[in-house]
Amino acid sequence: MAEWYPVMLRMEGKLAVVIGGGPVAERKVCGLLEAGAQIRVVSPELTEGLRTLAEVGRLEWRQKEAEASDLAGATLVFAAAGSSEANLRITAAAAASGIPVNAAEDGEAGDFILPAVLRRGRFILTASVSGAGPALASRVVRELETRYGPEYAEYADELRRIRRIVKERVSSREERRRLLAAAAETDALEEWRTTGIAAEPDRLLERLRDRAGSGQDREKR
Known part of the structure; x- marks a missing residue:
């Protein structure tokens, strides 16, 4: 089983590429926007929320199936497409380019996983069970919300x-x-x-x- 090294990354002004345009991809994008990242989304279709963000210039949308060339310049890659085949292909392409990748379907297939997050400005709490059961981490963060208010x-x-x-x-x-x-x-x-x-x-x-x-x-x- 993979052992994970917890870390906080400064993403302001850095490019993150999100493969996929569904609800999972949208959650990834929202977290990246909070961190000030530049975002490129590659997907034939987008959720309404992602489409709105693209229309107002909060992200770059490449309306197509993802290719290895779409990862150029990325600091991080998120494989969150609706297709397992596409996610595996992009995970492999990111690995070949030396770009850390998060695999939404199978956390241990990628280089990093995302914890559940409670954000109060600069004050940030995270919880993770190393991919074993994200629902538990989410429940812990909900409990922390009442202890650590605005x-x-x-x-x-x-x-x-x-x-x-x-x-x-x-x-x-x-x-x-x-x-x-x-x-x-x-x-x-x-x-x-x-x-x-x-x-x-x-x-x-x-x-x-x-x-x-x-x-x-x-x-x-």
Whole structure:
């Protein structure tokens, strides 16, 4: 059985080729659009949703059966056609060109699989069972939706600002580690979101040091 290495890819501005124009292909395209990828869809027909995206210029549509030449320039390939024969042919063509390919019908036939995803802005949670039963991963993500609400998008944005300030102003690696750990505590996240303190670097660092010191005091008790 294949062992998978989990990774997050930066796809902004990079080309992803999706073979197929049905509901599965549409789901792949929607995820790629969220990541800012350039998209080429190769299929004789498209779902209404994909056709609309093509009409407004969100993707390139090649209205034809897929060929190896359609993969030129791709960073990733998704074989999601309605035909098993077409998917096998494209998977083989991608492998021959050294392009990582996702095989929708048989995950282990490709180079990567897609986890179920919960996206809250920069805050992204994924769940996977390595292709064994995607329905379980989807259920786990639905459960996580109630635990990690829309506010986590704001938390992640604030933490990004705080991390930049700490890296710029704190020279000690150990102190940076302590301050950033304190910044990610649950009650701290809500403080950053509601007070906007990250806009005042001096005040922010003072507050972080207070929080980090309080945490150390609790550990000593």
